[in-house]
Amino acid sequence: MDIVWMVIIGLLAGVLAKAIMPGERGEPKGCLMTTLLGIGGSLLVGLLMKVFFASDGRGGFLPTLTGATIGAILLIAIFRKFWTSERKA
Numbered sequence: 533m534d535i536v537w538m539v540i541i542g543l544l545a546g547v548l549a550k551a552i553m554p555g556e557r558g559e560p561k562g563c564l565m566t567t568l569l570g571i572g573g574s575l576l577v578g579l580l581m582k583v584f585f586a587s588d589g590r591g592g593f594l595p596t597l598t599g600a601t602i603g604a605i606l607l608i609a610i611f612r613k614f615w616t617s618e619r620k621a
Contacts (some may be wrong), residue, residue: 571600576607
């Protein structure tokens with residue numbers, strides 16, 4: 533059941549992150565990419581919380597969603613940096 537919740541939180545976090553940072557023309561989009569960014573953001577923030585704060589990351593729905601959204605925004609920013617530099621080269 534944890535995997536189902538991770539996908540649901542990832543989807544919501546990805547949608548929120550894409551709403552905050554909508555995207556540019558020529559950038560990959562779609563439900564799958566949005567979900568993967570959200571899940572990746574959730575894993576990224578969970579790892580950082582575990583390493584720096586020795587936290588298990590179980591703070592409830594809203595803190596988890598917030599952390600996953602921040603992580604997804606970071607992943608979008610990193611993705612865009614490499615996507616635009618790769619496209620220009």
